[in-house]
Amino acid sequence: MFRYTCLNPIAQVGLNGFDDTYEKTEALADADAVLVRSAKMHEMELPEKLCAIARAGAGVNNIPLEKCADQGIVVFNTPGANANGVKELVFAGMLLAARDIIGGANWVQSQDGNADVAAATEKEKKKFAGSELQGKKLGIIGLGAIGVKVANTAIHLGMDVYGYDPYISVDAAWNLSREIHHINDVDEIYRQCDYITIHVPLLDSTKKMINADAIAKMKDHVVILNFARDLLVDEEAVVDAIEAGKVHRYVSDFPNPTIVGKKGVIVTPHLGASTVESEDNCAVMAVKELRNFLENGTIKNSVNYPACDPGVCESISRIAICHRNVKGMIRRFTDILSDTNIHNMSNASKGDYAYTLLDLDSRVPEEMLSKIEEIEEVLRVRVVK
Numbered sequence: 063m064f065r066y067t068c069l070n071p072i073a074q075v076g077l078n079g080f081d082d083t084y085e086k087t088e089a090l091a092d093a094d095a096v097l098v099r100s101a102k103m104h105e106m107e108l109p110e111k112l113c114a115i116a117r118a119g120a121g122v123n124n125i126p127l128e129k130c131a132d133q134g135i136v137v138f139n140t141p142g143a144n145a146n147g148v149k150e151l152v153f154a155g156m157l158l159a160a161r162d163i164i165g166g167a168n169w170v171q172s173q174d175g176n177a178d179v180a181a182a183t184e185k186e187k188k189k190f191a192g193s194e195l196q197g198k199k200l201g202i203i204g205l206g207a208i209g210v211k212v213a214n215t216a217i218h219l220g221m222d223v224y225g226y227d228p229y230i231s232v233d234a235a236w237n238l239s240r241e242i243h244h245i246n247d248v249d250e251i252y253r254q255c256d257y258i259t260i261h262v263p264l265l266d267s268t269k270k271m272i273n274a275d276a277i278a279k280m281k282d283h284v285v286i287l288n289f290a291r292d293l294l295v296d297e298e299a300v301v302d303a304i305e306a307g308k309v310h311r312y313v314s315d316f317p318n319p320t321i322v323g324k325k326g327v328i329v330t331p332h333l334g335a336s337t338v339e340s341e342d343n344c345a346v347m348a349v350k351e352l353r354n355f356l357e358n359g360t361i362k363n364s365v366n367y368p369a370c371d372p373g374v375c376e377s378i379s380r381i382a383i384c385h386r387n388v389k390g391m392i393r394r395f396t397d398i399l400s401d402t403n404i405h406n407m408s409n410a411s412k413g414d415y416a417y418t419l420l421d422l423d424s425r426v427p428e429e430m431l432s433k434i435e436e437i438e439e440v441l442r443v444r445v446v447k
């Protein structure tokens with residue numbers, strides 16, 4: 063029987079993924095696994111029993127990743143689970159930029175009490191007219207979980223889609239429509255596209271990626287969309303470019319003093335992943351990750367330990383070892399287990415930490431497990447089966 067605790071409310075559809083071999087507990091001290099959204103865990107004392115934390119969402123800055131890794135606690139997140147929610151908002155952003163829907167709707171609201179509103183509408187509506195997305199060129203920088211969805215949907219809207227991602231994953235490439243132009247030089251996106259949307263992670267290398275130089279290369283009246291992170295864009299340069307008539311609209315999901323209230327800027331209050339479905343998807347994915355780890359030792363989508371997926375154990379026993387990424391560890395494990403046949407072995411590392419799964423043809427005696435635990439660089443030993 064495994065016990066889990068929820069540090070925040072987690073969507074029931076996700077919790078339904080636990081079967082009767084799992085029990086919910088209110089006490090962190092009793093838990094093998096934790097589900098969390100925004101609860102701050104940095105100051106929390108993490109019990110010895112705890113071996114996994116799943117964050118239902120992408121960001122993990124509320125979790126002390128290194129402290130967890132040092133205690134052999136594997137931390138998971140749920141990348142891509144909210145991609146559809148973000149994708150839909152990107153298209154809302156494009157439509158808001160293409161037509162003055164906000165201005166038009168605000169004008170209608172201001173007509174409260176006007177008995178001639180219908181006639182006034184026919185006179186005023188030309189002020190709010192715009193253009194269509196069909197036939198326009200859309201440039202997508204970053205073809206990950208969100209970028210690929212945006213690209214494929216834009217094809218269905220009749221847009222001409224240009225995608226740039228020098229590090230595209232094999233999965234993403236498989237999922238991408240063949241109709242998308244694969245661009246090797248981001249400048250081509252800047253030169254060609256009417257709409258440019260950015261979907262890359264915030265890294266030193268991507269910070270202010272869209273800057274004054276990039277904007278200078280863009281077409282006049284370009285629309286820039288940013289549903290990734292505000293620091294990816296030099297927003298002062300964007301505000302200047304709107305003033306100069308170069309950029310038509312800047313649509314962002316990240317309010318800050320540089321852009322709020324500025325001409326030509328449309329800002330939503332970080333709504334990308336704020337949908338019922340995104341929260342459900344994150345919870346479902348987080349529970350699957352926990353179960354796969356607790357029951358099989360599989361690590362998928364961890365932020366502090368490497369991915370490791372040898373499948374379901376077909377042998378008599380499987381042991382999982384979280385340890386430091388230093389040389390000679392495998393030899394030390396196999397020396398201790400020299401009387402046992404190792405049927406299958408998986409080992410992977412990520413930064414300073416490593417993970418080894420050993421499938422054995424017999425049960426491991428307690429004293430052997432203790433010997434492995436005694437190795438200074440070993441952080442946790444768990445009998446999975």
Ligand SMILES: NC(=O)c1ccc[n+]([C@@H]2O[C@H](COP(=O)([O-])OP(=O)(O)OC[C@H]3O[C@@H](n4cnc5c(N)ncnc54)[C@H](O)[C@@H]3O)[C@@H](O)[C@H]2O)c1
Nearest residue numbers: 204205206207208227229230261262263289290315334335
């Ligand atoms: N608005 C929101 O609420 C919201 C919600 C979820 C995610 N996000 C943001 O969206 C971003 C993208 O999310 P995702 O789930 O698609 O991430 P992802 O990791 O699946 O995809 C990111 C892609 O960017 C690519 N990339 C990295 N550096 C690049 C570069 N220099 N040029 C071009 N491509 C580059 C990577 O190869 C990867 O394919 C996240 O980093 C996150 O900040 C925002």
